[in-house]
Amino acid sequence: RSAELTNDDALRCARLIRAGEAAWFAGHLTRARGLIDDAEAIAAGPDTLTQISALRGHIALRSGSLRDAHDLLVDAAARTDAAEADATVGLLADAVTACFYMCDTAAGLALADRIEVLLPACRTGSARTRGQLAIGVARVIAGGDGMRWLRIAVETLNNEPSVLDDPRRPDWSIVGALFLRETAAGRDLMQRVVQDRRKRTAIGALPNLLFHTARDDATTDNWQSALASYTESVALARETSQSTDLAASLAGLAWLQARMGRFAECRVNAAEARQLARRHHITFAHLWAQFALGDSALAEGNAGEAIVHYQGMESLLTDNRFRDVDLAPGPELAEAHMRHGDAAAAHEVAVGYLGRAQEKSQPWALARAHRAMALTAGEPGECEAHFSEALRLHELNPDRFEAARTRLAFGSSLRRIKKRVAARPHLRAALEDFERLGARPWADAAADELEATGERARRGGTEYSALLTSQELRIAQMLGRGATTKEAAAALFLSPKTVEYHLRNVYHKLAISSRSELKAVVQDRADG
Numbered sequence: 001r002s003a004e005l006t007n008d009d010a011l012r013c014a015r016l017i018r019a020g021e022a023a024w025f026a027g028h029l030t031r032a033r034g035l036i037d038d039a040e041a042i043a044a045g046p047d048t049l050t051q052i053s054a055l056r057g058h059i060a061l062r063s064g065s066l067r068d069a070h071d072l073l074v075d076a077a078a079r080t081d082a083a084e085a086d087a088t089v090g091l092l093a094d095a096v097t098a099c100f101y102m103c104d105t106a107a108g109l110a111l112a113d114r115i116e117v118l119l120p121a122c123r124t125g126s127a128r129t130r131g132q133l134a135i136g137v138a139r140v141i142a143g144g145d146g147m148r149w150l151r152i153a154v155e156t157l158n159n160e161p162s163v164l165d166d167p168r169r170p171d172w173s174i175v176g177a178l179f180l181r182e183t184a185a186g187r188d189l190m191q192r193v194v195q196d197r198r199k200r201t202a203i204g205a206l207p208n209l210l211f212h213t214a215r216d217d218a219t220t221d222n223w224q225s226a227l228a229s230y231t232e233s234v235a236l237a238r239e240t241s242q243s244t245d246l247a248a249s250l251a252g253l254a255w256l257q258a259r260m261g262r263f264a265e266c267r268v269n270a271a272e273a274r275q276l277a278r279r280h281h282i283t284f285a286h287l288w289a290q291f292a293l294g295d296s297a298l299a300e301g302n303a304g305e306a307i308v309h310y311q312g313m314e315s316l317l318t319d320n321r322f323r324d325v326d327l328a329p330g331p332e333l334a335e336a337h338m339r340h341g342d343a344a345a346a347h348e349v350a351v352g353y354l355g356r357a358q359e360k361s362q363p364w365a366l367a368r369a370h371r372a373m374a375l376t377a378g379e380p381g382e383c384e385a386h387f388s389e390a391l392r393l394h395e396l397n398p399d400r401f402e403a404a405r406t407r408l409a410f411g412s413s414l415r416r417i418k419k420r421v422a423a424r425p426h427l428r429a430a431l432e433d434f435e436r437l438g439a440r441p442w443a444d445a446a447a448d449e450l451e452a453t454g455e456r457a458r459r460g461g462t463e464y465s466a467l468l469t470s471q472e473l474r475i476a477q478m479l480g481r482g483a484t485t486k487e488a489a490a491a492l493f494l495s496p497k498t499v500e501y502h503l504r505n506v507y508h509k510l511a512i513s514s515r516s517e518l519k520a521v522v523q524d525r526a527d528g
Helices: 009-025 029-041 046-063 066-079 085-102 105-121 125-141 147-159 175-180 187-200 206-217 223-239 243-260 263-280 283-299 303-319 330-339 343-360 363-376 380-394 400-416 420-437 440-452 470-480 485-492 496-510 515-527
Strands: none
Touching: 009 029, 009 046, 029 046, 046 066, 046 085, 046 243, 066 085, 085 105, 085 125, 085 283, 105 125, 125 147, 125 175, 147 175, 175 206, 206 223, 206 243, 223 243, 223 470, 243 263, 243 283, 243 440, 263 283, 283 303, 283 330, 303 330, 330 343, 330 363, 343 363, 363 380, 363 400, 380 400, 400 420, 400 440, 420 440, 470 485, 470 496, 470 515, 485 496, 496 515
8 A cells, every 4th residue: 555655666666565575475475476566567776676586486486386486586696786695695595495396406506506605705694594504405405415504504593593583484494403304403493493483474484384394293203293284284375375385285294194094185185286296396296295105005005006106206306316315215115125026126225225325324214224124134133133223223313103114024024033022022112103193004014913923912092183174183283282262263264163163073073071181182192
């Protein structure tokens, strides 16, 4: 309205740009684009055109072609004043994000080199830390030395969490810890950041924050939180027309559903994620959806189909020179080959994955690598040594599902060589973890193996998330963790009456009748 009442074109243009940005972060994509078009029609001077190009790039990063986003952001960075290193680094860092989702490692490396040159000229800690994170991400996905840059940035954030206090880009505060995948590094930081940012993040950036928090929860023992956050991210991304986070969250949700045995839902979400990925160049989402389909096939006992999906992933990763071992399905492919009766192919895959994991030298990938080596080992002593090393490494990262898979595989191998007593503790622990997570197919497999040792498997009840709709699950999670009805209503963009309606359904389905009982149900899974 201020712009409409302004006669001076330069001032009017500036106000239209600010209005466009506000509309974008409020989740009104069409309105934002219209305001930016109006601003561009009267824009004069390179600085103003740079601002417009940058804003268009930021919007395309979340709601358009990632290739366009990269080009717009790089163009804006090239036109930024040479003295404005902080602004240039910020634009180039956002361009690295586009490269990550496109899996364009060559472009990402080129940007990382430019950022490294600019870092000494940065005046603020915010620009330096974002630059370090961007360098780390770009070089890790290309298989280079990016971990040290991520550690430097995470250490800075641990000491000064507010250094990246930008509610419009909340993901930058947690991306370093996500890449490290360690029990200690950045874990406390992530919890603090998520709790704080969830309350203050602009709605236009909320799908992205929820995607990142779900991605983290899905690689710990907080699968119920991951399920709720992915579902909320999908819903908000649809409402705000954000294709990047919609595709990524659908792929992540499909991946989690495959592990939980929700195969039909997995296939539907994976198909939509791949469709969006093809349309908007979101290669990361395409890869992850394919991973989900491979995991689904493996869990359903169709090793041949799983191999097709995993090998398709490997080909796409190779074509894009995407070398981050964390996204490679080596251990799953090795297991699928073993189930398909091709031990030689399984061993070849396991050896190759171990070499890449050793290059990165992070516990999560190394633990998975040693499990794959154990599965394909010819001698019992070699097999046990690899399993023992895998379990040691699992202690250094929070992924309970991966640890349980190793215990299941270890216990199964011991049972097959008639060491039934030694197998039982591993199988019991695997069964307990799988049931607590809600990984039903894997719990069934662990129970079958345990009973094959002569011990009756004690099964738990149905995971509460399986009884609730996506909306009921989100409400149960929030209220079970202490939020009031009004707080939950505000966070989920519902009325308090609607929240109370869903809460009554939750009580009925879970056979409970109070907030304290709901808290006990939610906390029992979170604390396990």
